[in-house]
Amino acid sequence: MSSIIKVENLSFAYRTQEPILKDVSFEVTSGTFLAIAGPNGAGKTTLLNLLCGLLSAKTGSIKIDTATIEAYSVRELAQKIAVVRQEFVPVFDFTVAQVVSMARTPYLGTFGFESQADRKFINEALEMTDTARFNSRTLAELSGGERQRVFIARALAQNTPILLLDEPTAFLDLKHQVGIYDLLKTMQKEKGKTIVAVTHDINMGAQYADACLLLGPDSSYQYGYAADVFSAEQIERVFGVRGFTGRIDREKFFIPLGKFAKDGGQISRKPDSGV
Amino acid sequence: MHRNKTPRNRLDKSMAEMLTSEKLAIRIVICLAVLVVVMALCTLTGKIHLPEGSRKISLEKVFAGPGQKPGENIDYEIFVGVRLPRVILAALVGAALACSGVILQAILRNPLADPYILGISSGAGLGVITAVISGITWSFWAGSPMAVFAFAGALGTVWLVWFIGRFTGKSQVTSLLLAGVVINAFFSAVIMFLTSIAKSDQLRLTIFWLMGNITEKSLSVLAVSAACILAGIFALFCISHRLNVLTLGQEEAKGLGVDTTRTRAAAFGFAAFITAVAVSLSGLVGFVGLIIPHGVRLIFGPDHRQLLPLSGIIGGIFLVIADTLARTVFGQEQLPVGVITAIAGGPFFLFLLAKYSRKVSWLK
Numbered sequence: 001m002s003s004i005i006k007v008e009n010l011s012f013a014y015r016t017q018e019p020i021l022k023d024v025s026f027e028v029t030s031g032t033f034l035a036i037a038g039p040n041g042a043g044k045t046t047l048l049n050l051l052c053g054l055l056s057a058k059t060g061s062i063k064i065d066t067a068t069i070e071a072y073s074v075r076e077l078a079q080k081i082a083v084v085r086q087e088f089v090p091v092f093d094f095t096v097a098q099v100v101s102m103a104r105t106p107y108l109g110t111f112g113f114e115s116q117a118d119r120k121f122i123n124e125a126l127e128m129t130d131t132a133r134f135n136s137r138t139l140a141e142l143s144g145g146e147r148q149r150v151f152i153a154r155a156l157a158q159n160t161p162i163l164l165l166d167e168p169t170a171f172l173d174l175k176h177q178v179g180i181y182d183l184l185k186t187m188q189k190e191k192g193k194t195i196v197a198v199t200h201d202i203n204m205g206a207q208y209a210d211a212c213l214l215l216g217p218d219s220s221y222q223y224g225y226a227a228d229v230f231s232a233e234q235i236e237r238v239f240g241v242r243g244f245t246g247r248i249d250r251e252k253f254f255i256p257l258g259k260f261a262k263d264g265g266q267i268s269r270k271p272d273s274g275v
Numbered sequence: 276m277h278r279n280k281t282p283r284n285r286l287d288k289s290m291a292e293m294l295t296s297e298k299l300a301i302r303i304v305i306c307l308a309v310l311v312v313v314m315a316l317c318t319l320t321g322k323i324h325l326p327e328g329s330r331k332i333s334l335e336k337v338f339a340g341p342g343q344k345p346g347e348n349i350d351y352e353i354f355v356g357v358r359l360p361r362v363i364l365a366a367l368v369g370a371a372l373a374c375s376g377v378i379l380q381a382i383l384r385n386p387l388a389d390p391y392i393l394g395i396s397s398g399a400g401l402g403v404i405t406a407v408i409s410g411i412t413w414s415f416w417a418g419s420p421m422a423v424f425a426f427a428g429a430l431g432t433v434w435l436v437w438f439i440g441r442f443t444g445k446s447q448v449t450s451l452l453l454a455g456v457v458i459n460a461f462f463s464a465v466i467m468f469l470t471s472i473a474k475s476d477q478l479r480l481t482i483f484w485l486m487g488n489i490t491e492k493s494l495s496v497l498a499v500s501a502a503c504i505l506a507g508i509f510a511l512f513c514i515s516h517r518l519n520v521l522t523l524g525q526e527e528a529k530g531l532g533v534d535t536t537r538t539r540a541a542a543f544g545f546a547a548f549i550t551a552v553a554v555s556l557s558g559l560v561g562f563v564g565l566i567i568p569h570g571v572r573l574i575f576g577p578d579h580r581q582l583l584p585l586s587g588i589i590g591g592i593f594l595v596i597a598d599t600l601a602r603t604v605f606g607q608e609q610l611p612v613g614v615i616t617a618i619a620g621g622p623f624f625l626f627l628l629a630k631y632s633r634k635v636s637w638l639k
Contacts, residue, residue, distance in 0.1 A: 054529055078532025085530075090523050091384045092577035097293060102520050106532030112516025112580060113296045122293075158531070 003027040004161060004194050005051065010060035012046060020046050022219035023060070028196065028211070030161070033188050035205035035226060036198045038215030039239050044198040047215070048166050051196065052083045064162070078106035082155035084165045087147040089140050096142070096150050097135040100125055103157035125157035129183060145176030152183060156191075163187070165197040169204070177201070181208045203253045206230040214238055227252070294578055302581070306588040313592050314366060317599040318358045324607055325349065332358070357491050364497060364556060365489050365598040365612070366591035369563055371504045371553035373571075373590025376564030377583050378511055378546035381518040382539050383448055386572075390550040390564035393455035394432040397462035399554045402428025403484050404469045407477045421484065422496075422555040429551035432458060437543060447525075447539070487560030487613025489598045500552050507549035508587055514538055515579040522577070560613045562620025563590055570623075 005028040013019040020043040028034050036044050049055045051062060053069050062069040064080050072080065082103070090099070103125070104118040114122070126132035129149045139147055148168060155163055165184070169177040185208055187193050199205045205212060205226060212229040214222040216238045222229050232245040235254055243256045322329040336350035345352070375390035383392070402424035411420045436458050440451035470478060492500075517538045520528045528535045553560075567590040568582065575581055594612065597619065601610040 052530060054526060074529060074534045075532040078530060081530075083526075083530035085526065091386065092522055092572070094519075094577055098519075098576070098578060099523075101293060102523070102531055105516060105520050108516055110513055111296065112513075114293065119293065 002030055004030040004065060005196070006063040008061050008063075010050065010057050010062065012043070012050060012055065012057055019058075019219060024221055026213060026223045028194060030194055031188065031192045032211055033185065033195045033209045034197070034211045034213060035209035036196065036213045036215065037200070037202050037205055039217055042215035042217055044215055045166055048164055048196070048198050052081050052164050053077050075106045078158065078160075080160055081162045081164060082158040082160040084151050084155045084163070084168055086167055086170055087144055087151055089147070093138040093140065095136050095138055096131055097122070097126070099139060099150055100131070100135075100154045100157050103154045106158070121157045121159050125153040128156060128187075129153040145172050145179065148172065148176070148180060149183070152180070156187065162194045162196070165195070167198055167200060169199070169201065177204065184208070202230055202235060206252055230254070294581055299581055299584070303584050303588070306585055310366065310588050310592050310595075313595055314362050317595050318354065318362050320599050321603040323349070323353050360494065360497055361489060361491050361598070362595055363501070364492055365595045367501055367504050368489065368553045368557045368560060369567075369590040369592070369594025370508065370587040371549040372560060372564040372594075373567035373586040374508050374511060374583055375546040375550040375553075377568040377579065377586045378518070378542050379564075380568055381522050381579060382542050383452060384522055384524070386569065387565070390546065391559065391561070393436045393451060394458040394462065395429045395547065395550050395554060396559050397459045397466065398432025399425040399429040399551070400466050400485055400559065401462050402426070403558075404466055404473070404481050407481050408469055408473055425558075426551050426555035429554050430547060432462065433543075433547040433551070483611050484558035486611040487558045487616065488611040489557045489601070492556065496556075500556055503552045504549050507545045507552075508583070510545050511542065512580070512583055514541055515583045518542060518579040519577075558611075558613065560594065560616055562616045562623075563594055566620050566623045567593055
């Protein structure tokens, strides 16, 4: 397996502020599910925006496939990387089919009409995300979870090897959170896509991701197998919360305990206990 | 998850949903046919006033041709020399304003934007009142001094707003709107000052212009403006699929491979250009650029590849009818066409506000 994203000594600062990312280096092999986690302000979204070319690095380099990210035009990059941000309702009443069709923009000719091949990608994406059944509804008429699936369908129709997601399950209920992660995992397994997801939910990250990048508050970072990086010590140190760690068979989970937790004083960490 | 009976049906449906170039071509041809019919009917509407009394134009006489010497066939001369250019002019101005409205609503991501929102109106108005007050009489390439000053004023202001907008903030949309509002307010104050020192006959001319007024223009002016406006609309059509993406926001558009800065600059430039041409021809005809894009969007949806050409044609139809009303409702007295569009547009604007603030469902 070759590396599809290669980040070397990446540093970034907003204007004259302290650098938010300092000397970050990591490699993502093709077909991996990478979770990026960390507390607020640690630079997760900044890193995502650097990876999709929206921001440019002060020092260090990002390589996509074989070329550096600066070598790609906006159009070429959109054929390599699809980005899913938090779902929103567009200003104008576009239908689901229209929004998903926009994925083909980087492939269209002068007058901007979709070819038969484009239409095949669009229909496949609608089918795979189970959004085809409401394809003529406008986005305002959908629930948040359905809307997020539409944006994932759009990313799928863009037919890129890499998929970047910024907190794809924020504001979604448990069922839809699991639904979105299942969909992403399916896309990784069936289509061989490389998936990079910024997430606040370390339990979902641990369950679905192969690799994890944990960004700390002081520009420190940990990179490795998800199972290794999501250790109780790491999480307590990076997020600054006390918690309860458990394990069910092979799935680890972490539940934060606040100052007023009813049995907070009595529960000591029991890494291998069942619940 | 609940699934429908046959996946085949769903696929057909989603295929049917999508806009193809053939479907668009058919709709454009139908709308163009309606435009031609409306233009023909409007050219024949209204009486001609002769010393021996008023009567309708006789189509038979028009087809008879110009005759041997000037003045022999009045019907033909009025039809070809007065009515036809005026109807064509109305169609061109309507098309330009409606298309420009579509574009500004897209790049400002605001359904209540119109072609004048970024200062074009006040800039052109300032140009016109300067021309009228200073009493300049020279003309430039078939353009009257009022038209030339209006054009220069409009483009100059748009450039100024763009320039200020680019250097005042990260969110280009907000800073553009703010720059437009500030420039509009400032120039309006200058216009007020100039009107207060103008003589009364100059004032009447200016007021008619500010209300939007379509008058007969020479064929050379018509040909040059038609070329400019149609070329501008065609250029906008070529970037219309990128505008769809741009309405989702800058970050989204970049992620979908659209160079947002270049696309926005091109859209803004072409829209400002066709608006400036329209304004220099007819003054400030209001509401066309607001209500036509809206109406077309309500019926045909927000896809700009379709919205732009259809708005252009329907804007043309609307203004041809409005101008014919302005020309005929009071007999020999002619109203400025802007009065008609505003009377029709005002209630429609309120209706839109109600829709957007209350989400009235029966409008769908």
